[in-house]
Amino acid sequence: MTDSVYVTGIEFEASHGYTAAERKLTRRFRCTIELAVDLALASRSDRIQDSIDYRVVSGLAVEIGTTRTFKLLEALAGAIADAIHERYPAAGLTVTVEKLAPPCPGAPTLSGVRVHRAPAAT
Numbered sequence: 001m002t003d004s005v006y007v008t009g010i011e012f013e014a015s016h017g018y019t020a021a022e023r024k025l026t027r028r029f030r031c032t033i034e035l036a037v038d039l040a041l042a043s044r045s046d047r048i049q050d051s052i053d054y055r056v057v058s059g060l061a062v063e064i065g066t067t068r069t070f071k072l073l074e075a076l077a078g079a080i081a082d083a084i085h086e087r088y089p090a091a092g093l094t095v096t097v098e099k100l101a102p103p104c105p106g107a108p109t110l111s112g113v114r115v116h117r118a119p120a121a122t
Contacts, residue, residue, distance in 0.1 A: 034094045
């Protein structure tokens with residue numbers, strides 16, 4: 001069984017979208033990030049240095065989501081995953097990105113993608 005650190009419901013406003021019209025306006029986006037990592041040391045030491053700092057994880061998601069522009073949710077999720085994986089290479093991770101109220105037929109409440117990264121080989 002693998003331990004994990006996760007952050008759910010990270011929200012930001014940004015201008016991502018496939019069409020130029022979508023990128024002119026902002027929309028709400030929501031991320032969930034889960035990092036699979038052994039937390040045995042952190043559970044004994046009670047030190048943030050021995051764990052995943054979810055403030056850093058949240059900050060990376062918001063920074064990438066608000067300072068860069070992507071046409072595809074896949075590219076946004078991939079950029080977030082790559083930045084977090086670079087910071088915490090020993091962790092496997094899953095990044096879910098949702099576009100709230102996407103401009104689609106049927107008025108869905110959200111659309112989204114989920115990307116995974118395996119732990120780096122040691």
